[in-house]
Amino acid sequence: MGDLGDRRARKKAATRELIRTTAHRLFAQHGFDTITIADVAREADVVVQTVFNHFATKEELFFDGRAFWVDGPATAVRDRPAGVDVLSALRSHLLRFIATDLGSLCTAEQRGYRATVSASETLRMYERGLVFEAEYRLADALRESWADDAEFGHVVPSDPATSAPLTAALWLAAARVLVVENRLRVADGHPAAEVAANAEELADRLLGRMQAGSAAVTDLRTPLSTPARTRDRRVS
Structure with a gap:
């Protein structure tokens, strides 16, 4: 058998x-x-x-094998090496993602893939849903992983339930803007490798400042009790 x-x-x-x-x-x-x-x-x-x-x-079929970025940030946070704090792990992952995504535009296959998405409103809408899914998964990973950070003496949010979705949305939005805007530069004829290197350098500075100023988010505390979170109650 x-x-x-x-x-x-x-x-x-x-x-x-x-x-x-x-x-x-x-x-x-x-x-x-x-x-x-x-x-x-x-x-x-x-x-x-x-x-x-x-x-x-059909949309699931199109994106199958092409949307590793949905789970990537959450996995990077959960699987970070012992002693590495949550935001450092997330920052390293997003820098690799930005460089890889933009660098891959040197291939005709990847340029064709992006052109197909851009030409279809259906695919663009579906991709936006995947963006929200990535945020949800990262927020869940942050809530879980900050508890581990406390054991290593790292600073953790006073209210993870509030800070996790805010951090997920802000950090992924920053990475997404850098990727989308720099894809346009490649489309305008700039070398993909050069664009990727410049974007990674800018992202490192930006995410570094966001990490240094993370207290603006992690110190937030809601005065209300946190409602139970279930997937069917999430509204994008």
Whole structure:
């Protein structure tokens, strides 16, 4: 039964990868909005239901394997080395993300991916939802991880429930603005490597100042009790 289960798992993974690579190729060639799930299924030689067995929506299929940044900040905070404070871990991660994202624009594949997103209002809306999801996940990680920071003598917020979502929103917004604005510079013809290096240097200064002045956020305390947070109550 073990071998049979392994074969089934490998076959399922191979089918998923075939659907994803086929879809990404079609989206790159013809645009996201003009390609249907039926087109993807036909090109991959599977039935439509097989596509939906792996991907709930066409948008999910498009971003599959391309949105590591949704979990990245939260993972960087949770998996930081012992003794490294939360904001230092987050700062290091965002600097790497900015440099990598902008540097990758030297490839035709990445430029095509960004052009496809820009050309589709549906994808832009979906990506905005992913941005909010990244903030939610980072806020959860900050709330959990600040408790660990206290054990190492690091300064922690007086009210993590208030400071966590504010920190997540401010830091991710800063990184996002730097990435989006500098993508335009690459589109205008500036070398991607040069733009990435300049953006990383600017981000290091900006995030450094935000970290140094973090007390403006971490000292906040709400006079009201904090309501229970559940995903279905979050409103973006």
